[in-house]
Amino acid sequence: MRFAAAIFDLDGTLIDSLADIGTAMNQALAAHQLSVHDIQQYRQFVGEGVEVLTRKASGNHPTLQPDVLATYRGLYAGNLFGHTAPYAGITELLATLRTLPIQLAVLSNKPHVSTQQLVAALFADVPFRAVWGQRPEMPRKPDPTAALQIASELSVNPKDCVFIGDSSIDMQTANAAGMFAVGVTWGFRSRAELLEFGAHAVIDSPVELLHVL
Numbered sequence: 295m296r297f298a299a300a301i302f303d304l305d306g307t308l309i310d311s312l313a314d315i316g317t318a319m320n321q322a323l324a325a326h327q328l329s330v331h332d333i334q335q336y337r338q339f340v341g342e343g344v345e346v347l348t349r350k351a352s353g354n355h356p357t358l359q360p361d362v363l364a365t366y367r368g369l370y371a372g373n374l375f376g377h378t379a380p381y382a383g384i385t386e387l388l389a390t391l392r393t394l395p396i397q398l399a400v401l402s403n404k405p406h407v408s409t410q411q412l413v414a415a416l417f418a419d420v421p422f423r424a425v426w427g428q429r430p431e432m433p434r435k436p437d438p439t440a441a442l443q444i445a446s447e448l449s450v451n452p453k454d455c456v457f458i459g460d461s462s463i464d465m466q467t468a469n470a471a472g473m474f475a476v477g478v479t480w481g482f483r484s485r486a487e488l489l490e491f492g493a494h495a496v497i498d499s500p501v502e503l504l505h506v507l
Contacts, residue, residue: 295396297474297507299450301441303459304402304409304427305340306481308384309416312336313377318370319351322362328355337482341461343403343434367405374408380416381480383500388420390504397448399424401441403434403463423448436466441473456507462491476506 305311316333323330331339331351339350348363349356391398400422402409409427413420424444428434435441445452457468460481468475469492477488477496488496495506 295394295507297396297456298454299397299399299423299445299448299456300391300503300507301399301401301444301455301457301473303457303461303464304400304404304412306337306460306483307381307458307464307478308400309378309380309412311378311412312340312482314373314375315340315347315370317376318373319347319362319366321369322366323351325365326358326362328352328358328362340482341403341463343428344405371408374412375415378412378416381500385417387500387503388417391507392419392421394507396507397423397450399444399448400426401435401444401457401467402427404428435463436470438467438471441467441471445471445473458503460488462487465491465493468492468494474506476503 302308313333316336320330339347348359348366352359352362400413404427406427406429410425413425424447426440432440442452445455452472455473456476457473458476458478460478461483465475465477465488475492475494477493479485479496479498485496497503
């Protein structure tokens with residue numbers, strides 16, 4: 295194996311959660327008499343944590359953002375699994391990876407509890423060594439702190455880690471941590487963005503990761 299550990303982003307990388315995120319935020323916006331968005335617009339809103347998602351979705355209404363955020367949290371927590379599912383080929387990829395001498399982990403900017411609930415439900419048989427979402431005591435990606443702590447917890451040198459994600463945030467995180475950055479094109483952002491922000495490799499289907507590893 296070329297790498298000792300693989301750290302995956304969650305939304306847009308392992309799971310397609312856009313419809314559930316966008317629907318919950320649109321419901322929160324409507325509840326506060328704000329304009330809603332086409333679900334596809336949320337591709338540009340997600341990835342930097344729920345506070346940034348709320349700011350982008352709320353537009354020029356900063357005074358309402360705390361209320362919109364609180365409403366969104368409640369709505370989304372009650373509908374994590376409405377339409378959310380692993381991307382095609384992900385389950386098969388993870389089944390193969392669990393047979394190989396490589397440690398697996400998840401690092402997301404999604405709130406920690408939601409991250410753990412989704413991974414536990416959708417990937418119950420995958421032996422992830424660490425599943426981390428955004429927590430108040432930990433700076434969110436692209437700060438490399440959490441990625442480096444996962445590598446330390448796994449007793450793996452960062453240079454022996456591959457970091458897989460679908461956005462500029464993930465590519466920046468990987469590079470800041472000294473990890474090998476792999477961008478995926480089936481998620482929420484473009485190939486051009488992944489390359490611009492430092493992807494060492496870009497893959498178009500989950501099975502291609504095996505060739506990188």
